[in-house]
Amino acid sequence: MKRTGMEGSFAIAEAIKLARVEAVAAYPITPQTHIVERLAEFVANGELDAEYIPVESEHSAMSACLGTSAVGARTFTATASQGLELMHEVLYVASGLRLPIVMTVANRALSAPLSIWTDHSDAMATRDCGWIQIFAENAQQAFDLTLCAFRIAEDPIVLLPTMFHIDGFYVSHTIESVEFLEQEVVDKFLPEYRHPYPLDPDKPVTIGAFGPPFIYTEAKKAHEAALRSSKKVILRVWQEFSKLSGRHYSPVESYKAEDADVLLLCMGSFSETAMMAIDKMQAEGQKVGLIRLRLWRPFPTEELRQAVSKAQVLIILDRALSLGGTPPVCSEIQAALYPLKTRPKIVSFVGSLGGREISAQGFEEVIRHGVDKAKQGELDEFEIIGVRE
Amino acid sequence: MTEKDKTIEIRWHGRGGQGAVTSAELLALAAIEEGKFAQAFPSFGPERRGAPVLVFNRVSDVNPIRARVSVTNPDIVVILDPGLIYITDVTSGLKEGGVLIINTTKTLVDITSELNGPWKLAVVNATSIAREMLGVPIVNTTMLGALVKATGIIELESLTEPLKERFGARAKGNIDACRKAYEETEIAELSGIVEKPRKTFETETFPSWQELLPGCVVTEAGNAKQYRTGDWKSERPVLDHQKCIKCGICYLFCPEGCIGQNEDGYFEANLYYCKGCGICARECWTEAIKMVEEE
Ligand code: SF4
Ligand code: SF4
Numbered sequence: 219m220k221r222t223g224m225e226g227s228f229a230i231a232e233a234i235k236l237a238r239v240e241a242v243a244a245y246p247i248t249p250q251t252h253i254v255e256r257l258a259e260f261v262a263n264g265e266l267d268a269e270y271i272p273v274e275s276e277h278s279a280m281s282a283c284l285g286t287s288a289v290g291a292r293t294f295t296a297t298a299s300q301g302l303e304l305m306h307e308v309l310y311v312a313s314g315l316r317l318p319i320v321m322t323v324a325n326r327a328l329s330a331p332l333s334i335w336t337d338h339s340d341a342m343a344t345r346d347c348g349w350i351q352i353f354a355e356n357a358q359q360a361f362d363l364t365l366c367a368f369r370i371a372e373d374p375i376v377l378l379p380t381m382f383h384i385d386g387f388y389v390s391h392t393i394e395s396v397e398f399l400e401q402e403v404v405d406k407f408l409p410e411y412r413h414p415y416p417l418d419p420d421k422p423v424t425i426g427a428f429g430p431p432f433i434y435t436e437a438k439k440a441h442e443a444a445l446r447s448s449k450k451v452i453l454r455v456w457q458e459f460s461k462l463s464g465r466h467y468s469p470v471e472s473y474k475a476e477d478a479d480v481l482l483l484c485m486g487s488f489s490e491t492a493m494m495a496i497d498k499m500q501a502e503g504q505k506v507g508l509i510r511l512r513l514w515r516p517f518p519t520e521e522l523r524q525a526v527s528k529a530q531v532l533i534i535l536d537r538a539l540s541l542g543g544t545p546p547v548c549s550e551i552q553a554a555l556y557p558l559k560t561r562p563k564i565v566s567f568v569g570s571l572g573g574r575e576i577s578a579q580g581f582e583e584v585i586r587h588g589v590d591k592a593k594q595g596e597l598d599e600f601e602i603i604g605v606r607e
Numbered sequence: 608m609t610e611k612d613k614t615i616e617i618r619w620h621g622r623g624g625q626g627a628v629t630s631a632e633l634l635a636l637a638a639i640e641e642g643k644f645a646q647a648f649p650s651f652g653p654e655r656r657g658a659p660v661l662v663f664n665r666v667s668d669v670n671p672i673r674a675r676v677s678v679t680n681p682d683i684v685v686i687l688d689p690g691l692i693y694i695t696d697v698t699s700g701l702k703e704g705g706v707l708i709i710n711t712t713k714t715l716v717d718i719t720s721e722l723n724g725p726w727k728l729a730v731v732n733a734t735s736i737a738r739e740m741l742g743v744p745i746v747n748t749t750m751l752g753a754l755v756k757a758t759g760i761i762e763l764e765s766l767t768e769p770l771k772e773r774f775g776a777r778a779k780g781n782i783d784a785c786r787k788a789y790e791e792t793e794i795a796e797l798s799g800i801v802e803k804p805r806k807t808f809e810t811e812t813f814p815s816w817q818e819l820l821p822g823c824v825v826t827e828a829g830n831a832k833q834y835r836t837g838d839w840k841s842e843r844p845v846l847d848h849q850k851c852i853k854c855g856i857c858y859l860f861c862p863e864g865c866i867g868q869n870e871d872g873y874f875e876a877n878l879y880y881c882k883g884c885g886i887c888a889r890e891c892w893t894e895a896i897k898m899v900e901e902e
Contacts, residue, residue: 316822377821415824424825430652436816437823443816 221395226357226384227252229396230296230322233364235266236404239294239320240411241286243271243279247301248334249386250324254296276301280308280319287317287379288425290416292368295319298386299326299340306344312379313348314441315425318371318411319379321349322364324386325486327572335573336386338486338537341514342546348441350380350448351515353485357396360384362465365404369455372411376448383514385487387573399463407462449516469518470525474500475507481529481562482585483509485547486537488570495581506585511547519554526555532562533588536600537570545600563592566600574604615760616678617664620697621687622841624656626747630685631662633751633773637765638666646672657839657882659695666760685754686710687733687746690901692722692804694838701726708757708792710734710746715795723802729757731792734900740784741777744841744900748774748781752788763789836863840883842898844876850895857887857896 224232230253234242242261244254260266269286273279276297287293297305302323312319325341327333341351350370354360363382371380384390399407415423429437449469456467473489474496475481484492489510499506509525509532511518526532532555536545543549548566555561565588570576576584584603591597617634621627631647638645643666650661663678680700689711691697701707703725710733711718718730731753733746740749748770755763766785771778820826844857851873858866858874865880866887876887888896 314822315824415820415822415826422828425822427823427825429823432813433819433823436814436819439816440819440821440823444821 219397219399221397223393224357224396225252225391225393226360226389227324227391228256229357229361229398230364230384231256231260232396232398233361234294235260236399236401237292237294237365237368237408238405239266239268239368240291241269241271241283241293242295243273243282243286243293244295244297245273245276245279245301247276247298249326249336249390250296250298250301250322252390253322253324257294276304277308280305280312283319283321284308284312284315284317285417287312287319288315288413288417290411290413290418292372292411293317293319294321296322296324298324299328299334302340302344303328306347309344309347309349309379311426313445314437316377316441316444317379318368318377318413320364320367320371321379321381322360323381323383324390325383326386333572334386336388336487337571337573338383339539339571341383342538342540344381345515345546348378348445349515350376350378350445350452351513352380352382353510353512353514354382354384354389355487355489355510356389357392357394358465359467360389361396361398362459362463363467365399365408366452366455366459366467368408368411369459370448370452373448373451373455374414376444376451377413378444378448383486388487397463403462407459446516449513449518452513467512468521469511469513470521471510471512472525473508473510475509475525475529477505478507478529479505480531480533480585480589481507481509481526482533482535482581482588483511483526483547483551484535484537485511485514488537488576491576491578492535492581494578495585498578499582499585517550517554522551522554523558526562529562531565531589531592533565533567533585533592535570535584535603536566536568539568539571539602548600563597565591565597567603568600569603571602576604580604611668612670614665614667614670614672614674615682615758616680617666617683617685617754617760618678618681619662619664619685619687620691620695621660621662621747622656622691622839623658623660625687625841626745627660627662627687629773630687630747630751630754631664633748633766633769634664634754634761635666636769636772637761640768641761641765643668643761644671646674648675650677655839656884657836657841659691659838681705683754683758683760684708685750687750688841689713690841696803698722698724698726698801698803706757708750708753710750710753715793719795719797721802721804723797723799725798725801727757727794728797729753729792729794731788733788736784736787736791740787741780749784749788752785752790753792755785756789756792757794835879836865836882837877837879840878840881841901842883842885843878843881843901844883844885844887844896845899846873846875847895847897848873850893851891852893852895854892857891860886860890862886 261270635645635647733749
C-alpha cells in the first residue's frame with residue numbers, strides 16, 4: 219500500500235477512526251493534544267460515529283472511560299505526563315474491573331522542575347497498575363499497535379485495558395511516512411467489541427463491588443493470571459496482524475543481535491537512533507547488537523532470557539529514574555535474569571531525561587563506555603550519562 | 608512457660624453501636640496502667656449499627672505483645688448481646704479451661720444447656736444493670752465488671768481512671784454499672800462435652816480465584832435479598848393494632864424497606880430483614896410501635 223506522510227498523532231487518530239471507536243473521553247495535554255483534537259474533528263464532521271466526552275480533567279477522562287467501556291462501547295483515551303499521574307488511581311479501577319480501554323500515552327517527563335519534554339518517567343510510574351503496556355517507536359508502529367491493542371484488550375480471555383506508549387514529540391509531533399490499512403481489512407481484523415457482562419438495564423449486574431479480605435486476594439490473583447496469560451493473545455494477534463500487513467511485532471525485538479557479544483537494550487523512539495550506532499559499529503567489525511523491549515506488561519521474561527542468552531555484556535539504558543533505587547527497566551531485567559546460571563554482565567545507565575537527546579554518536583559512546591565498565595567490573599551502581607559534574 | 612509469661616487473649620462479641628471497641632480499649636488502658644502489656648483492636652470493616660462485630664484484647668504481665676492478628680483461640684470470650692450466640696459461633700476456638708462471659712437474662716442453668724464445654728461460664732444481666740444505672744441498654748462498661756469478676760485479669764479499681772477519662776461527667780454511672788455487674792455476675796465451672804446452640808444462619812463458602820468472573824462482576828441481580836439484616840437486631844418492633852391507624856408512615860421511614868402492608872391493612876415489619884433500628888417506632892405518631900428486646 220502507498221505510504222502517506224503524516225504526523226504520528228494523526229496516524230493514531232486514523233487508527234482510532236478505522237477501529238470504529240465508539241467513545242472517547244479525554245483532556246488535552248501536551249504532547250498528546252493532537253491525537254484527541256483530531257478525534258474531536260472526526261466526531262464533529264461525522265467521520266467517526268462516536269461519543270466524544272469533553273471532561274474537566276484526566277481523572278474524569280478515565281472515569282468516563284470506565285462507564286463507556288462498561289456499557290460495552292469501544293473506548294479510547296490519550297494522555298501524557300501529569301495527566302497520566304492525575305488518572306493514576308482510576309487506572310487501577312479500569313484494570314481491576316477488567317475494562318478493555320485503550321489509551322495512548324505520549325511519554326513526557328514529570329514535574330518538578332516543570333518539563334514538557336520526553337522521557338519515560340510517566341510510563342514507569344504506572345508500571346504496576348495492571349494494564350497491558352506496549353511501547354511503539356514510530357508512527358507506523360503506533361498505527362499498527364493501536365489497532366492490535368483493541369484486539370488484544372477486548373479478547374474475551376484478556377479483557378484488560380491496554381496502554382501503549384509513544385515518545386512525546388519524537389513520535390507524536392513528527393511527520394513521517396505511514397502505511398494505512400483499508401477499512402474492510404480493519405473491520406475483518408477487529409470484530410465488534412462485546413463485553414461479556416456489560417452494564418445493561420435489562421440485565422442488571424453489579425460492578426465495582428466491595429472486596430473484603432476474604433475475596434480481595436482471589437480477585438488480585440485472577441487479575442494477575444489474566445495479565446500474564448494475555449501474552450498468548452498478544453502473540454497471536456501480532457502474528458495475525460503480520461499476515462495482514464507484512465509488519466512483524468514481538469515482545470522483545472532484536473536488531474542485528476545474532477552474533478553480538480555486547481547488547482544495548484532500550485525502549486521507545488530513540489531505539490531507532492541507537493540502530494544507527496549499531497549499524498556503524500558493526501560495519502567497523504564490532505560485535506554489538508540492539509534489543510528493544512516492545513512489551514512492558516506482562517513482562518516478557520522468557521523472550522528476554524532467550525534474546526540475551528548469548529551476550530556477554532548487556533547495557534541497559536533507562537529513560538527514567540526510580541529515585542533512590544535501581545532504574546526501573548534495569549531492575550526488572552536483573553530480576554528476570556537473576557535465576558539463570560549464565561547471564562550477561564549488566565551495565566545500567568540512565569539517560570535522555572526530560573528531553574535531553576542522545577545522538578547516534580552518543581549511543582556509540584554509551585556502548586563503548588558500557589563495555590569499559592563491564593571490563594573494569596564496575597557493575598554495582600547505575601550511572602546517569604551526560605550529566606554535568 | 609510460667610503463668611506470668613502467658614499472654615491472655617480475649618475475644619469480644621458485640622454489635623455495631625454496642626461499644627465493644629470501647630470495652631476492649633478501656634481494658635487495655637487499665638492493664639497498661641497496672642504496668643502490664645496490653646493490646647486492643649477491632650476487626651476492621653464497614654461500621655454498621657447492629658451488625659455483629661469482633662474486638663480483641665491481649666494482656667501479658669511481662670511480655671510485650673507482638674501478635675497483630677485476630678484472636679482465634681481465645682482464653683476469654685465476652686458476649687455483649689445474648690442474641691449473638693445464635694448467629695455466630697461464639698465459642699469457636701475457646702481454650703479448654705477458658706472463660707465464657709455472657710450478658711443474658713437467662714440463668715446459669717439455662718444457658719449451660721446451650722453452651723456447655725470445658726470452661727468457666729459467667730452470666731450477668733448486663734442489659735438490665737445498664738438500663739438502671741445508665742438509662743440506656745449499652746452494656747460495654749457493665750460487661751467489664753463481669754469480665755474482671757470472672758477472670759481477675761485486672762483490678763476493678765484500675766478501670767476508674769480510664770472510665771473517667773473516656774466518659775467525663777458520665778463516668779460515675781459507668782463506674783457504678785461496672786461495679787454492680789462485678790457484684791452480680793454468677794460463675795460456674797463447667798466440664799464435659801462442647802454444646803453449641805443451634806445456629807440460625809448458614810456458613811458462607813467463598814469462591815476460588817478461578818471461579819471469579821472478570822472484574823468480580825456480580826451477575827445475580829437483587830442478591831442483597833439473601834442478606835439477613837435481621838441478624839443485626841437486638842430489639843424488634845411490635846405493633847399495637849388498637850393504636851395503629853394504618854397511615855403507612857412507618858413504611859415510608861423504614862431504612863431497610865422491610866415494612867409491608869398485610870391483608871388486613873396493617874403495616875408489619877419483615878423480621879428477616881428488620882435490623883431493629885427503632886426508626887418506625889420513633890416516627891409512628893400514634894405510638895403504635897414498641898421496641899421489644901430480642902431474646
Ligand atoms: S406509622 Fe404507626 S399508625 Fe401509621 S401505619 Fe405505621 S404503625 Fe400504624
Ligand atoms: S425497626 Fe422498624 S424501621 Fe427499623 S428496620 Fe425494623 S421495621 Fe424498619
